[in-house]
Amino acid sequence: MLPAIPNILSVVTFLPLFGALVILVMRAMARKDDSDVIAGNAKWVALWTTLLTLLVSVVLVLQFDHAKPGYQFEERFEWFGPISYHMGVDGISILFVLLTAFLMPLCIAASWDSIKTRITEYMIAFLLLETLVIGVFTSLDLFLFYIFFEGGLVPMFLIIGIWGGKNRTYAAYKFFLYTLLGSVLMLAAMLYMVNVAGTADIPTLSKFAFAREVQPWLWFAFFASFAVKMPMWPVHTWLPDAHVEAPTAGSVMLAGILLKLGGYGFIRFNLPMFPYASHMFAPLVMGLSVVAVVYTSLVAFRQTDIKKLIAYSSVAHMGFVTMGIFAGNALGIQGAVYQMISHGVISGALFLCVGVVYDRWHTREIAFYGGLTKLLPHYAFVFLLFTMANVGLPGTSGFIGEITTMTGAYQWGTWVAFVAASGVIFSAVYALNLYKRVMFGVVTNDELKKYPDLSVREIAIFAPLIAGTLLLGIYPAFVFDFTTASIDAVVAGYRAAFGG
Amino acid sequence: MDLNFALHLSTPELILGIGAIVILVFGAFRGDKGMTSVSALSGLCLLAAAFAAATSDYGVAYNGSFVIDRVGLFVKVTIYVAALFIIVLGQGYFDRLNSRRFEFPILILLATLGMSMMVSAGDLIALYIGLELQSLAMYVLAAFRRDDAKSSEAGLKYFVLGALASGLLLYGASLVYGFAGSMNFHDIAAATVKNPNTGLIFGLVFLISGLAFKVSAAPFHMWTPDVYEGAPTPVVAFAAGAPKFAAMVLLARVLQTGFGHQAFQWQQVILLLSVLSFVIGGLGGLMQKDFKRLLAYSSIANMGYALLAIAAGGTGVSALLMFFVMYMVDTLGLFSGQMALKRNGEPITQIDQLAGLAKLNMPLTIAITMLALSVLGMPPFAGFWSKFFVFGAAIHAGLWGFAAAGLVASVIAAFYYLRILKLMWFDAAPAGIDASPAEAKWITYLAAAFAFPGIIVFLWLAYPLAQAAAIGFGG
Numbered sequence: 001m002l003p004a005i006p007n008i009l010s011v012v013t014f015l016p017l018f019g020a021l022v023i024l025v026m027r028a029m030a031r032k033d034d035s036d037v038i039a040g041n042a043k044w045v046a047l048w049t050t051l052l053t054l055l056v057s058v059v060l061v062l063q064f065d066h067a068k069p070g071y072q073f074e075e076r077f078e079w080f081g082p083i084s085y086h087m088g089v090d091g092i093s094i095l096f097v098l099l100t101a102f103l104m105p106l107c108i109a110a111s112w113d114s115i116k117t118r119i120t121e122y123m124i125a126f127l128l129l130e131t132l133v134i135g136v137f138t139s140l141d142l143f144l145f146y147i148f149f150e151g152g153l154v155p156m157f158l159i160i161g162i163w164g165g166k167n168r169t170y171a172a173y174k175f176f177l178y179t180l181l182g183s184v185l186m187l188a189a190m191l192y193m194v195n196v197a198g199t200a201d202i203p204t205l206s207k208f209a210f211a212r213e214v215q216p217w218l219w220f221a222f223f224a225s226f227a228v229k230m231p232m233w234p235v236h237t238w239l240p241d242a243h244v245e246a247p248t249a250g251s252v253m254l255a256g257i258l259l260k261l262g263g264y265g266f267i268r269f270n271l272p273m274f275p276y277a278s279h280m281f282a283p284l285v286m287g288l289s290v291v292a293v294v295y296t297s298l299v300a301f302r303q304t305d306i307k308k309l310i311a312y313s314s315v316a317h318m319g320f321v322t323m324g325i326f327a328g329n330a331l332g333i334q335g336a337v338y339q340m341i342s343h344g345v346i347s348g349a350l351f352l353c354v355g356v357v358y359d360r361w362h363t364r365e366i367a368f369y370g371g372l373t374k375l376l377p378h379y380a381f382v383f384l385l386f387t388m389a390n391v392g393l394p395g396t397s398g399f400i401g402e403i404t405t406m407t408g409a410y411q412w413g414t415w416v417a418f419v420a421a422s423g424v425i426f427s428a429v430y431a432l433n434l435y436k437r438v439m440f441g442v443v444t445n446d447e448l449k450k451y452p453d454l455s456v457r458e459i460a461i462f463a464p465l466i467a468g469t470l471l472l473g474i475y476p477a478f479v480f481d482f483t484t485a486s487i488d489a490v491v492a493g494y495r496a497a498f499g500g
Numbered sequence: 501m502d503l504n505f506a507l508h509l510s511t512p513e514l515i516l517g518i519g520a521i522v523i524l525v526f527g528a529f530r531g532d533k534g535m536t537s538v539s540a541l542s543g544l545c546l547l548a549a550a551f552a553a554a555t556s557d558y559g560v561a562y563n564g565s566f567v568i569d570r571v572g573l574f575v576k577v578t579i580y581v582a583a584l585f586i587i588v589l590g591q592g593y594f595d596r597l598n599s600r601r602f603e604f605p606i607l608i609l610l611a612t613l614g615m616s617m618m619v620s621a622g623d624l625i626a627l628y629i630g631l632e633l634q635s636l637a638m639y640v641l642a643a644f645r646r647d648d649a650k651s652s653e654a655g656l657k658y659f660v661l662g663a664l665a666s667g668l669l670l671y672g673a674s675l676v677y678g679f680a681g682s683m684n685f686h687d688i689a690a691a692t693v694k695n696p697n698t699g700l701i702f703g704l705v706f707l708i709s710g711l712a713f714k715v716s717a718a719p720f721h722m723w724t725p726d727v728y729e730g731a732p733t734p735v736v737a738f739a740a741g742a743p744k745f746a747a748m749v750l751l752a753r754v755l756q757t758g759f760g761h762q763a764f765q766w767q768q769v770i771l772l773l774s775v776l777s778f779v780i781g782g783l784g785g786l787m788q789k790d791f792k793r794l795l796a797y798s799s800i801a802n803m804g805y806a807l808l809a810i811a812a813g814g815t816g817v818s819a820l821l822m823f824f825v826m827y828m829v830d831t832l833g834l835f836s837g838q839m840a841l842k843r844n845g846e847p848i849t850q851i852d853q854l855a856g857l858a859k860l861n862m863p864l865t866i867a868i869t870m871l872a873l874s875v876l877g878m879p880p881f882a883g884f885w886s887k888f889f890v891f892g893a894a895i896h897a898g899l900w901g902f903a904a905a906g907l908v909a910s911v912i913a914a915f916y917y918l919r920i921l922k923l924m925w926f927d928a929a930p931a932g933i934d935a936s937p938a939e940a941k942w943i944t945y946l947a948a949a950f951a952f953p954g955i956i957v958f959l960w961l962a963y964p965l966a967q968a969a970a971i972g973f974g975g
Contacts, residue, residue: 027862079956079959151878154873162925176918177911180914184907188907
């Protein structure tokens with residue numbers, strides 16, 4: 001029996017913020033000539049804070065009761081007017097909390113040597129980001145959710161803009177303004193909902209029947225925000241830019257967690273609160289999803305930049321998620337959540353793989369590389385494993401996510417599953433092609449012989465990711481045990497609302 | 501209504517008025533070297549007035565021309581506190597310029613008295629006297645650096661255009677008086693029901709135009725960037741907040757008390773001003789290079805949001821109160837942030853000069869970042885909640901299309917606040933930076949601390965007050 005931590009959700013949410021404040025105070029107290037020491041300490045504080053957060057979230061997961069469909073570990077304080085500080089997790093959000101807490105220490109470790117300027121600020125930005133992202137998943141008040149959801153833009157804007165590549169300012173602006181435009185529409189819808197329902201409480205609003213005439217508008221406002229975040233075709237164009245310019249750990253956060261906010265939002269808001277509109281717009285979402293799966297896979301094939309290729313592959317994989325969610329059946333949503341968790345691990349790992357070669361040769365051009373299998377055998381193994389997972393090879397987590405979402409979509413409409421399945425083949429085409437060009441063949445470049453294989457630190461970063469991918473691939477029940485009760489409740493509510 | 505009660509109700513104004521005259525005499529004997537003690541006395545005066553306002557009774561005095569209600573007192577306390585900060589900022593500013601003049605705090609007191617009368621105005625005469633007292637003091641303040649060409653230009657522009665607006669307003673007031681047969685807002689309201697005619701509405705439009713000029717709502721915004729650029733920064737920090745707050749509340753009072761039955765007539769006008777303001781404020785700011793001009797456009801955009809709250813009526817008044825307090829703190833913080841920054845002895849005027857600030861002065865960079873994000877409307881900072889109230893009120897009133905338009909305009913405006921962030925954080929630092937003046941620095945920190953986390957406490961405390969104030973307003 002684990003000790004019960006009081007207000008555990010607040011603890012897990014604000015622990016990283018506390019770490020950031022510690023670094024800030026440490027920096028403010030230090031003398032000017034100590035900057036190297038401060039930078040070193042900042043890294044350690046950040047690492048220990050994120051590890052501690054992981055520990056708390058593991059405790060949270062272990063104490064969670066699978067059988068209950070509702071929210072657990074609830075905390076509630078009235079703030080002002082209709083707004084309260086209301087926290088709680090169900091079987092869906094708890095997994096995302098764990099995923100965030102799991103990826104964060106890896107991000108810090110991956111930045112250990114590759115970030116050389118303004119290290120304290122970097123660590124503060126990441127810790128801030130962790131608080132804001134975990135907060136999105138733990139908050140049960142509309143505006144509390146919005147604070148965390150929007151607030152996350154700022155640290156990410158700074159991470160891309162300060163530590164990014166050549167074109168970082170453009171990418172940072174694009175990321176920020178794109179997402180902001182989507183979010184303000186959601187804000188307008190939220191204000192309307194609070195006005196009509198008189199409360200900002202998410203569990204209450206999920207049961208509130210909004211009038212059928214307004215549902216499409218509200219649905220669309222939320223959709224605008226989450227579709228950009230996801231990102232769905234055709235509003236995905238900010239993502240490749242943001243990924244290419246962001247530092248490695250920034251890309252990991254972006255692909256691993258921030259994209260999942262969109263899918264989480266669909267499940268938490270669009271389906272339960274506007275079931276009628278969700279049902280009505282499902283064909284539209286399905287259409288956009290299959291376009292995303294097929295089209296962005298083809299686009300990925302044509303990329304010359306490794307990071308851009310993986311970014312497009314993320315868009316394609318998120319297409320499976322939206323497809324699963326709007327299939328509106330238990331299998332589809334189970335698969336969507338699974339796919340998000342799995343993609344969080346796999347895409348994070350892939351971006352870390354790119355980071356490994358980028359740290360060494362400072363280029364992401366596919367043409368620059370070749371024959372790395374001979375030079376970096378350990379790296380070749382890791383990269384192969386995650387390429388296969390990305391393609392959806394059985395035995396890896398990618399397979400379970402794709403097969404479950406497609407089965408769910410099949411129940412909704414045969415043609416959707418049919419087209420999406422072709423996307424699986426396309427993903428194999430671009431992923432294997434990438435692997436072939438970077439890893440196999442002759443060593444194209446003498447430069448490539450200059451650097452060694454994976455260091456101990458890098459192996460230590462990849463080990464948990466490999467374990468996670470394989471574990472989820474072999475024993476998917478770990479995720480499904482958590483999600484079943486909550487998702488059944490969502491589906492039941494959704495079906496009941498329009499008598500389907 | 502006996503005189504004692506009337507005097508009792510107007511205690512804050514009496515403190516300010518008598519205080520200003522006494523301190524003026526004191527200052528005349530001490531000369532310019534006495535500016536510090538004059539500032540201190542004026543500050544005490546404002547504190548006493550704020551205390552008197554906070555503990556005041558409610559009622560109507562001087563034959564209905566002076567109304568003391570919760571809204572008025574809420575605004576007064578806010579304005580007095582704001583004026584106090586401005587005196588502190590101005591003291592340091594003129595000290596460092598070596599041009600101490602004891603009239604500065606006294607003019608601030610007189611302007612504050614004018615605003616105080618504006619928010620309590622119950623008839624057209626009180627409206628005009630309050631407005632003119634405030635405006636005349638502000639014209640002089642804008643031209644306060646008389647050896648500086650830009651400051652003089654700002655004062656002149658402000659005066660000429662302000663006089664024109666006062667003329668419009670006076671014309672409108674006389675039309676309304678002519679057709680309603682009374683100066684009092686309640687009598688005007690009765691007249692609009694009994695005998696509604698075009699003349700009244702005609703007068704109302706002129707009244708609105710005059711007040712729209714004072715709050716720098718588009719299309720009456722032309723003076724704003726020039727005055728902001730030229731006038732001394734502490735004066736701008738004042739002009740951007742308090743007088744606009746007073747004029748906005750006055751506008752709300754005229755519209756809701758005097759023309760409450762004609763809401764369908766003026767709502768369209770206010771909405772037009774509102775949309776024009778946030779669109780012009782958003783687009784106009786994109787190309788600005790001067791920091792103060794940028795904030796001028798930001799202010800125009802924000803006035804658009806405030807007007808949206810007025811157009812919403814009902815809950816709009818509490819939204820207006822909450823909006824303005826948070827907006828005033830943000831602008832005060834940004835202007836004092838600008839005053840806290842100097843490079844090689846020269847004050848920073850261009851936005852580009854902020855480049856690389858994160859490497860030179862981290863605490864100020866963080867404070868300015870927080871304030872810029874706040875005016876951008878980024879949660880959890882104060883500016884987000886100010887928009888939350890305004891757009892919430894608009895949606896409550898069924899103006900959801902305008903709310904959505906305002907939110908989209910705020911995304912356009914986001915671009916220029918992001919530019920401040922980009923310059924400070926992303927760009928290289930060209931040269932060293934001077935030590936910051938203490939009072940400007942600390943007011944910036946204070947404003948940033950209010951933007952977050954102070955806002956958590958503020959909302960919890962002030963929201964019920966604003967809610968209570970709005971009940972019965974305009975009735």
